[in-house]
Amino acid sequence: MHCFDVSLSIICPCFNEEGTIKMFLEKLIPIMQNVQRPYEIIFINDGSTDNTLNVLLKAKSKNPQIRILNLSRNFGKEAALTAGLEHAMGEVVIPIDADLQHPPEIIIEFIKKWEDGFDVVVGKRTVRTGEGVIKKLTAKYFYKFHNQISDVEIPYNVGDFRLMSRKVIEALKRLPENQRFMKGLFAWVGFNTAVVEYEQAPRAAGKTSYNGLKLWDFALDGITSFSTLPLRIWMYIGFLISFLSFLYGSTIVINTLILGVDTPGYASMITVILFLGGIQLIGIGILGEYIGRIYKETKKRPLYIIEKEY
Template sequence: MIPRNPDAKDLISLVVPFYNESEVADEFFREVSLVLRNIAQADYEIVCVNDGSTDATLDHLLAACAADPRVKVIDLSRNFGKEAAMTAGIDAAMGDAVIPFDADLQDPPEAIPAMIEKWREGFDVVLGKRAERQTDTYAKRSTAALFYRVHNAISDIKIPVNAGDFRLMSRSAVDALKQLPENRRFMKGLFAWIGFRTTEIEYSRRPRAAGKTKFSGWKLWNFALEGMTSFSTLPLRIWTYVGGVIAAFAMLYSAYLILRTLIRGVDIPGYASIITAVLFLGGVQLIGIGVIGEYIGRMYVEAKRRPVYIIRKIYQKDDL
């Protein structure tokens, strides 16, 4: 591991997706700018991505951009989702180190200097690992833990537990990430897939500074499905085993019926047992078709090769 030159002045890029975050935007810039200004031997840029906000978020971003030349605002043409907005910001970031960051300030900006210190020691990726998640509800903590267990059990790519999008990536890691062509992007998995020398720092997550989360239970469920189907084919393969088990039981049951008929004669067929078997097998088949459909749907989206995002306009201080 080769340490970086301690006399070099580094450019740090903070990439921040914004979606209806007008309540927290001003506090975000106050806290983040204070931390970034005090990092030794470094300059910085804040790449803000307005992901189709319908409130006054863009106005707050443009005001910050007009006041600070180190703030860049990328205004997307509509709401493309956090993963696409993060991709847009990472694509536009010019820094030697790039840090995806949430606008709600639950991940503390004070952890950024520790990440930069680790990066300067020679690591390409520095994960921000949540030491505890007491600010989340019990249901969210439980379902998150279940997701990590299931995903890492069925996928060859292991996602670090309790590590979100908050991390530092070197320019080499960012350039590798930008080579991945997926349209449907599960960023936690893509971050893990590229590899590179990785370490982590722990931090305590804070309550949201203002506003409300934009992720409902339904969105989180779909996000989990996206993650599991993006990096594993086991959900498809498992239906081969399910079919084999059912076929084996069917063969055993048919052998039992033949023997019973030879010994006791022919019984009157039972309607209840027939309809139960038909409904059970029909349900199993529909579940299997649904899993196949999830993969076919993703193939359909990828085959169209639409862009991940569309930029309406990029704002910098000189343009305002």
């Protein structure tokens, strides 16, 4: 089978989704049949520890359009999504989550926009049902902060749910980095883009695997992947502290030599040492974050390993 033997490729990374796959396919397959184009549904089993693989195999036995990429362990959603994009054969590719927060019926609107000439059609959430207030606020301010410091603007409330033409997929496949922030990469490649709005539904079953720590790591990946401003900021802070230190030192010299004012030293010295020590450690930490990314990239390890394709 070669590219364009299928017209549409649906990409669905899965991690412990045994409770949602059946419901997801019950909604998705009738929609794909109504589209009346050759299609494939690629599930990427990202090291699930539950019964996800067996559920997928059972579904494949009933629907030959289903393909399963079983990864050797959990590599993370970004790697699983990349695996799906690299193995998709369709003229257009649509990543979607199996938890039904992305409504499959929107795919029809995606295809209409693509037929109108758009290479990218993104799904924009107007309502983020099933998410707490804190998560909504942190997501909002993360994207605001990211777009302020980065040359690549990521639209707010736009995730991985989108349609991409084959030329977009081929452009993404040329990006070699190991530490991948897919939302940023999608925005970086560009192409003419349309927007389709939808209301995000709550998860059909199960619970999200993204906790606070994973979201924090995800935010760091996004910032360090597309901006060096955090490094530059600490250079400016260093210049500012040096200038203020010079002014303070000059004041002490003038007071001591000219005015004869005795300056008690211990408390102020300890305060300054602790302050500067903290500043240095923060700067080293930020520098270390970038060096760590360089270290991982130079190893050139594969982004994922496929244990078996079904």
